[in-house]
Amino acid sequence: MKYDVVIPAAGQGKRMKKGVNKQFINLQDHPVIVHTLQVFEQDPWCRKVIIVVNEKEVDLFKELIEVNNIRKVSEIVKGGSERQHSVYNGLKILTDEDGIVLVHDGARPFIEQEHVHRLVEEASESKAAVLAVPVKDTMKRVRNGKVIDTVERSSLWAIQTPQAFVLSLIQYAHEKAQEKNYLGTDDASLVEAVGEDVTIVEGSYNNIKLTTPEDLIYAEAILQAQKIKERKLT
Numbered sequence: 429m430k431y432d433v434v435i436p437a438a439g440q441g442k443r444m445k446k447g448v449n450k451q452f453i454n455l456q457d458h459p460v461i462v463h464t465l466q467v468f469e470q471d472p473w474c475r476k477v478i479i480v481v482n483e484k485e486v487d488l489f490k491e492l493i494e495v496n497n498i499r500k501v502s503e504i505v506k507g508g509s510e511r512q513h514s515v516y517n518g519l520k521i522l523t524d525e526d527g528i529v530l531v532h533d534g535a536r537p538f539i540e541q542e543h544v545h546r547l548v549e550e551a552s553e554s555k556a557a558v559l560a561v562p563v564k565d566t567m568k569r570v571r572n573g574k575v576i577d578t579v580e581r582s583s584l585w586a587i588q589t590p591q592a593f594v595l596s597l598i599q600y601a602h603e604k605a606q607e608k609n610y611l612g613t614d615d616a617s618l619v620e621a622v623g624e625d626v627t628i629v630e631g632s633y634n635n636i637k638l639t640t641p642e643d644l645i646y647a648e649a650i651l652q653a654q655k656i657k658e659r660k661l662t
């Protein structure tokens with residue numbers, strides 16, 4: 429099986445509070461985005477990578493791609509003001525309408541090939557699939573600091589990326605969202621908005637999105653654990 433992947437990396441990392449785009453923060457000597465790109469570089473199912481970046485950072489990304497010998501990046505595309513606009517800019521340049529495209533946050537460096545493959549297999553059957561994990565905490569709806577109700581947890585899943593789609597479907601969903609001025613927090617919600625089903629594929633709790641400073645502590649621990657696992661296998 430084959431797929432292409434769009435990687436939005438044009439955010440500003442405001443919640444990370446480091447004053448730089450979090451894609452450039454080093455985790456064990458490599459920037460976050462290099463860890464993410466290497467997963468797809470090493471996956472034989474991945475045909476090409478479209479990376480979406482801030483216009484002012486194009487040269488920085490180009491340098492990282494060259495220095496780290498990343499060969500699958502076929503295009504570097506200019507990002508938009510919101511994640512959704514950045515993703516749409518990346519999707520627009522793809523043309524294999526019946527092919528599978530993944531959308532994956534540059535800020536999720538711990539995605540594993542095994543989960544990518546399960547996701548691609550599912551999307552090939554059902555047209556739209558997302559990785560997710562069951563929510564672990566009790567969830568409450570709150571207004572003005574007061575609990576309104578406790579939400580039934582058994583049906584709640586925390587949605588991750590990658591999210592996988594047949595290209596023509598996700599392009600259509602983004603076009604419709606743009607027409608209707610609909611802004612979703614992920615791409616699957618745009619597919620839901622045009623009335624299509626999205627299937628859940630269970631992923632890993634380690635596939636975190638680096639969002640706030642404490643995520644970096646967890647990230648170093650995940651990398652350390654991965655190194656130990658690799659050493660045991662060799």
Ligand SMILES: Nc1ccn([C@@H]2O[C@H](COP(=O)(O)OP(=O)(O)OP(=O)(O)O)[C@@H](O)[C@H]2O)c(=O)n1
Nearest residue numbers: 436437438439440441442443509510514534535
């Ligand atoms: N206009 C934007 C906003 C976000 N992203 C990307 O979308 C992914 C998930 O977004 P998020 O975690 O919100 O990243 P930031 O926007 O960088 O973070 P913040 O909201 O804290 O500024 C990241 O890889 C980010 O670079 C993007 O390509 N274009």
Ligand SMILES: C[C@](O)(CO)[C@H](O)COP(=O)(O)O
Nearest residue numbers: 511533587588589613614637
């Ligand atoms: C797409 C996403 O990573 C799924 O969990 C998430 O919704 C991105 O959200 P953010 O608000 O851009 O951090």
